[in-house]
Amino acid sequence: MTNQIQLTAENIQQVLGDTSQEKLVALSFYSAQSPECQEQASILQGIAQQYQQHLVVATLDCDTQQALAGQLAQQIGLQALPTLVLLKEGAPVDMLPGPQSEVQIKEALQKHLPQPQDMLLQQAKDALMVQNHNEAFKLAKQAYDIDSNNSRIKLVLADICIQIHKLDDAKALLETIGLVEQDAYYNNIKAKLELAEQAQDSPEIQALQQTVDNEPENLEAKVNLAVALNEAGKKEDALATLFKVLNKDLNFGDAKKSYLDIIASLPEGDALAAQYRRKLYSILY
Incomplete structure (x- = not known):
C-alpha cells in the first residue's frame, strides 16, 4: 500500500483523522502552476519512499480541489504555495510555508518521526x-x-x-x-x-564428549560431537572441534562442509565467523 495519496473531500476524514493517529502525515498544499510546488513534490516523493513505515504524504491539489483547499487554508492560515503541514494524532504539529529543501523537510520530520x-x-x-x-x-x-x-x-x-x-x-x-x-x-x-x-548439556552431548575423551584420535567421533554441539547452539565449540579434525585431515568426510555450513549460518559480520574463516585459510594456504 502506497504512502503517497491525493487528498480529496472523500478521504480527508480518514487521512487527517485515523491515519494521523498511526503515522505522521505530511499535508502538502500544491499547485501545478507553481514551479516551486513541482520541485517540492519531487522531493516529497523521494522522502516518502525513505519513510514508508512511518510517514504518509498527502497532497492537496489546490487547482482541482479548490473548495477543500480554501477551507483548509482558512483553518491553518495558509499564506504561500507550496506549504507543508505536519499532522500527528489528528492535530498540526509543524508548518513549513514556502519552498523547502530536502534537508529542511527532513529536519522537520525528524522532530516527529521515530528515532x-x-x-x-x-x-x-x-x-x-x-x-x-x-x-x-x-x-x-x-x-x-x-x-x-x-x-x-x-x-x-x-x-x-x-x-x-x-x-x-x-x-x-x-x-x-x-x-x-x-x-x-x-x-x-x-x-x-x-x-x-x-539443551546444551544433553546426555547425548555428554556421551559423545566422553567418547572423544577416551579416543582422542577418533576423528569420526569428533565430527559427530561437533554436529551435536552445533544443533544445541554451541557453534563456537562445534567449530573448534571441527577445526581439530581439519587440522589433522583437511579432507576427512564432511568435516569441511559442516565447518563452512556453520560459518554460513552465523549473522553477517559475526566475529566468530571471521575468526574461524581465518583459521581455515591458515591451513588451506
Missing part, C-alpha cells in the same frame, strides 16, 4: 516474525549500537540471540537489565535462555 534506533528495532521485529533471524540480528544490533542503554532494544536483541544460539551474548544482555525493567517479556526471555542452556 533511527526505533525504526531499526521495528524492522528487526518484522524480520523475526518471518523467521529471518540473521537479518533480525543485524538490524537489532544496529539499533543497539545507536542506543546501548535502551532496555527494550537489549531484550529484543537477547531474544534474537537465543534463537540463533548466541547464548553467551543473550546472557550478557539480560544481566544488564535493571530490576525495574524486568517485566513479563524479560522473564519470558530468561526462561527461554534457561531451556536453551539445558
